[in-house]
Amino acid sequence: MTGARDPLCSADAPILPLSLKGAGYTVAGQTLLQDITLRIEAGRRLIVMGANGAGKSLFLRLCHGLIAPTAGHCDWANGAVRAREQAMVFQRPVLLRRSVAANLEYPLTLMGLARKTRRNSVAQTLERFGLSALANRPARLLSGGEQQRLALARAWAMRPQVLFLDEPCSALDPSATRIIEEMVAQFSDDGITIVMSTHDLGQARRLAQDVAFLHRGRLSEHRPAAAFFADPIAPEARAFLAGDLVW
Numbered sequence: 746m747t748g749a750r751d752p753l754c755s756a757d758a759p760i761l762p763l764s765l766k767g768a769g770y771t772v773a774g775q776t777l778l779q780d781i782t783l784r785i786e787a788g789r790r791l792i793v794m795g796a797n798g799a800g801k802s803l804f805l806r807l808c809h810g811l812i813a814p815t816a817g818h819c820d821w822a823n824g825a826v827r828a829r830e831q832a833m834v835f836q837r838p839v840l841l842r843r844s845v846a847a848n849l850e851y852p853l854t855l856m857g858l859a860r861k862t863r864r865n866s867v868a869q870t871l872e873r874f875g876l877s878a879l880a881n882r883p884a885r886l887l888s889g890g891e892q893q894r895l896a897l898a899r900a901w902a903m904r905p906q907v908l909f910l911d912e913p914c915s916a917l918d919p920s921a922t923r924i925i926e927e928m929v930a931q932f933s934d935d936g937i938t939i940v941m942s943t944h945d946l947g948q949a950r951r952l953a954q955d956v957a958f959l960h961r962g963r964l965s966e967h968r969p970a971a972a973f974f975a976d977p978i979a980p981e982a983r984a985f986l987a988g989d990l991v992w
């Protein structure tokens with residue numbers, strides 16, 4: 746690179762930290778998230794842990810803005826955030842009934858990028874994530890691991906400031922899981938803040954810089970990963986790490 750401005754690099758104001766203050770979510774009289782207070786800082790890899798049903802997916806949806814808090818607040822640093830500045834990838838990727846390349850190009854079109862810029866970005870993304878040979882395949886016919894790789898690559902192509910990942914490896918075998926973990930680490934190296942849920946302890950240990958541990962819709966702990974894994978404070982976190990906490 747010779748200093749030419751990358752048209753995809755965001756010149757927008759930083760959207761982080763994201764501050765949750767007493768955030769809760771109640772639906773049909775059931776309180777599913779309660780009194781969550783934490784700050785998600787820029788440039789970190791935050792792993793959201795907890796047993797099945799602890800509220801990890803709801804927490805990510807709340808942060809991403811798919812659901813609104815029914816109590817407390819969930820505020821980005823610069824107020825209103827544009828959609829492309831923070832992306833989310835789900836357990837089962839949502840792909841268009843189009844080719845791999847077209848899936849990558851579509852959100853760039855929505856961003857209003859010129860055709861040449863889009864095509865360059867698609868080629869760069871395909872190359873970077875080993876998808877070039879699959880460029881013309883129908884996305885929905887890819888294997889589960891390939892589909893998830895495409896979903897992550899598509900998110901990366903938009904250069905979000907924050908990427909939310911909801912159990913992205915839950916349906917994948919160990920080798921596909923390893924590829925996704927490598928991609929997540931690369932995203933971090935590119936400066937993208939990662940907020941990712943998993944109930945896979947090994948994966949959490951491999952990826953976490955910080956841990957948020959949820960239990961029954963409440964935040965039990967939010968600490969740097971090394972301290973959390975060495976000496977969890979909350980009894981439920983301790984039990985989870987020992988393999989004793991089922992829910």
Ligand SMILES: Nc1ncnc2c1ncn2[C@@H]1O[C@H](COP(=O)(O)OP(=O)(O)OP(=O)(O)O)[C@@H](O)[C@H]1O
Pocket residue numbers: 772775777795796797798799800801802803804944
């Ligand atoms: N729209 C809803 N209405 C009622 N209950 C809901 C709704 N969405 C989620 N829940 C419940 O809220 C709880 C937390 O769900 P969530 O999907 O966030 O858990 P999770 O920690 O991601 O679990 P898992 O690891 O199994 O994916 C669960 O008991 C779930 O059944």
